[in-house]
Amino acid sequence: MVETTELKVKIGLEVHCQLTNLKSKLFCSCSSDYRQSPPNTHVCPVCMGTPGSLPVLNRKAVEDAILIALALNMQISNKTIFYRKNYFYPDMPKNFQISQYDRAGGIPIAKNGSKKLDGEKIVHISRLQIEEDPGKISYEGTIETSKSAFVDYNRAGIALVEIVTDPDINSPKEARIFLQKIRSIMEHLGVSSGELEGSMRCDANISIQGGTRVEVKNISSFKEVERALNFEITRQKSLLRTGHRIGQETRHWDEARRVTISLRVKEEEEDYRYFPEADLVPLTISEEEIERQKNSMPELPEGHMQRLMTQYDISRQNAMTLIDNKALAEFFEESADNYSHPDLLGNWIVGDLLSYLYEMDIELKDAKLMPRDLVKMLELIDDGTISGKIGKELLKEMLITGKSPDEIINQKEMRRISDREYLNQLTEEIFSSHPQAVKDAIKDPKAVRFLVGQLMKKTSGKADPQLANSIVNEKLKTSKT
Amino acid sequence: MSRILELSASELVSKIRTQEITAEEYVNKCYERIKEVEDRIHAFITLTENIALEKAQEIDSRIRKNEKVGSLSGVAVAIKDNICINDVRTTCASKMLENFISPYNATVIERLKSQDAILIGKTNMDEFAMGTSTEHSQFGPTHNPLDLDRVPGGSSGGSAASVAALETTISLGSDTGGSVRCPASFCGIVGMKPTYGLISRYGLIAYANSLEQISPIARNVADLVLLTECIAGQDNKDSTSIDSGTQNLKNCLVDDVSGVKIGVPEELFGIGTDEVVSKAVWEAISKLEGLGATFSKIKLESLEYALASYYIIAMSEASSNLARYDGLRYGLRLDDENYDWSTAYSRNRDVGFGAEVKRRIMLGTFALSAGYYNEYYLKAQRVRTLIKQELSKAFKDFDLIIGPTMPILPFRLGEKLLDPLEMYMCDVDTVIANLAGIPAISVPCSSSQGLPIGVQMMAPALREDVLIKVAFSLEQHLKPDLELKV
Secondary structure, eight states: OOOOTTOOEEEEEEEEEEOTTOSBOSSSOSBSOOTTSOTTOSOOTTTTTOTTOOOOOOHHHHHHHHHHHHHTTOEEOSEEOOEEEEOOOTTOTTSEEEEOOSSTTOOOSEEEEEEEOSTTOEEEEEEEEEEEOOOEEEESSOTTTOSOEEEEGGGTTOEEEEEEEOSOBOSHHHHHHHHHHHHHHHHHHTSOOTTSTTSEEEEEEEEETTSOOEEEEEEOSHHHHHHHHHHHHHHHHHHHHTTOOOOOEEEEEETTTTEEEEEEEGGGOOOOOOEEOTTSOOEEOOHHHHHHHHHTOOOOHHHHHHHHHHHHOOOHHHHHHHHHSHHHHHHHHHHHTTOSOHHHHHHHIIIIIHHHHHHHTOOGGGSOOOHHHHHHHHHHHHTTSSOHHHHHHHHHHHHHHOOOHHHHHHHHTOSOBOOHHHHHHHHHHHHHHOHHHHHHHHHOGGGHHHHHHHHHHHTTTOBOHHHHHHHHHHHHHHHHO | OOGGGGSOHHHHHHHHHTTSSOHHHHHHHHHHHHHHHHHHHOOEEEEOHHHHHHHHHHHHHHHHTTOOOOTTTTOEEEEETTBOOTTSBOOTTSSTTTTOBOSSOOHHHHHHHHTTOEEEEEEOOSGGGOOSSSTTOTTOOOOBTTBTTBOOOSSSHHHHHHHHTTSSSEEEEEESSSTTHHHHHHHTSEEEEOOTTSBOOTTBOOSSTTTOEEEEEESSHHHHHHHHHHHBSOOTTOTTOOOOTTOOSGGGOSSOOTTOEEEEEGGGGOTTOOHHHHHHHHHHHHHHHHTTOEEEEEOOGGGGGHHHHHHHHHHHHHHHHGGGBSSSSBSOOOOOTTOOHHHHHHHHHHHHSOHHHHHHHHHHHHHHSTTTTIIIIIHHHHHHHHHHHHHHHHHHHOSEEEEESSSSOOOBTTTTTTOHHHHHHTTTTTHHHHHHTOOEEEEEEEEETTEEEEEEEEOSTTOHHHHHHHHHHHHHHOOOOOOOOO
């Protein structure tokens, strides 16, 4: 028996980010905006690997990669060579992928960087390389039971960068945070939009003290990474606990069933037979080009966070959460510029808005919320038209319908009730149907709360709470006499 | 046989432009000739008669209207069947691509069309350009027009035989390790592998992409120049293509070799070189000396390893280049119901590829494998670098290097088919230029018992002008006694 609770976990990630800001694919002029197109319509002889076709490098991808390398404090290579990674798989039109390589004379575009997580934790980044995305395979049902595989080459040839970390990550949560940071950097650089489905994916190498390295492939987002790693760590720990050994293998994360499945064990590991891609000339990057990119570097997450704190006087925690998602931070800024209490606004966005988005499992861009409507809603709370509690409901409704707060308030009669006469009348009714409660309340001030609660209930929470309280108390006074 | 067919390309262009003959009349004569000899030569896999006649009529009509026509107006060009023509079958002489219709034009095809050349048909070759005899075609071998029992050389055997047999005026082949110079030599005509990058490879179905070049074949040096100038030059679709610089090859068609310095490496006359070949090449060298050139015997020790280096690199690249033929998108697709994809791939590749192709894919896969990569692929690349260095050193003292194109005379069909190594040995003198990326030309210099002997000349990168000048002189002074057998 092995005691497993204290065993150290080591995780290394290989993060693939599509360079979604590029207009065309990595080696041909096909448009990179493929997501809405029917399968296999976004292709040409080059990305389909049609016999005789040749790749031509999209130099814009190199500019993107330089920006990323600079943001991750990496050393940029002045000369790099593209390599072929050979393996037979139906998603590869040529049965090899044009990539870069760090052995056998290969040089990736950048090496030796690092990213600090919140606190002191540093994740080292061993290399950054440019490569082409393969096509997409889908199955009927699961990978194991499907009778056939369907291949869509629209994605084939899309420009990717691969970011490879050292095994510095020690928990699934850290992995998620790291990915969030990467996504935020990509978005701040304007090179990759993490909101697009499948634009950021990763493979993870996990080893538990006493076991060997297991690779988990097909993790499609940073939400999935925590789930996949938790599953895999639990699986490995229970194997160790029951006295089994963990062998080197490659596993596949099945998102639907939330399990990892063995793809191949060490003996079956692929030999990719890397060798230089002679169809592309060696890529040279001059110091001038690096300098040029340095000078065009946009605001990065760290700077953005500092600016939010000083410009809007919001808490460090809120600023940190906001910049993890650039769109959210921008939404905040646009709202804050039109609202007098940015700190309150920050709480609403980081608290309620974010948790609703999470609950609804949507990205901000998919929610139908406009900054001016959020501001309007907060102003309605400020001027007493609605209560804070109603505000929460209202926000949810706004997210779903995209309607303005006024429209929803009118439709759903959410306006706060401050009509003294109407509330008096309701209190009258409550007192006559709850005589015992009235008696109790006369004796015990604590029991007043029940009667106020009844009034709030009758108005679906819309009664002005202060007014409701004073009406009930006045009524009690007159009942005493 | 019509006299028209014997005309040179430049004569044809001028006769068609002046309406002395029509392009249509000439193209019809080509097809008559093809129909007359093809059962004995088998130079073509696919004839593109409709495309050719339509183009010929269009050219004639434009000439009648006094419109401008291109530099190759009306000239028939046969195209090796590994160069893609839009909407035309491109087979690489393989069952794998038996039904592959290219969806696009190779850059060279675009350029030929823009100069009003006529695409006459797709020529036979060793499967995927892997061979030295054109016997490895899945559509049957091509025969040498000078001796029907003998091979035309390869792998561009169909392109060379069709030009020699007067089925077309000029042709394009591809040269990975001698695949144009060898058949040019064996068929008694001219073939040149240009500097790597001079001609766009876009649309050339790859065998070994760091070595090969689309290469012109003609019956005389002037025609070769006409064809080269039409297709050469930088192409945005091929990152490895280069600007041809300031060379003007037409200006090199003068009979003057005075002052040309020639190096003759003894390694090019090594074991296995037929004495008649050595003798013929030395006679050519003497002839050049008589015309004012100087020569010295030299030693280039790295050449001893050229053949091994070439085959390792070529096979390694081939194993990757040919991976895409799995039946899913390209290649023969057998019934794959009830097979997983991996088994289906194996079945398709087993049936679709011929024995020589499979041999090279397997050897290449081995050479790139973990644990063997350093021993084979990397070592071969180091040898390649050494050869390049030694040659560029030699080119400091010499304008060109001369030796035999082929160490032996054209051999009989079947003679070497069962011994792959012996077949590979035939490439010993030609692979050097591919490894070094330099231009090389083969020109007929003599004959023995009716069989042609070619002399090979190599020059530094982008010095095709030197090759053309010396080849042109040799052509003026050496007229080998050759006779068509069809």
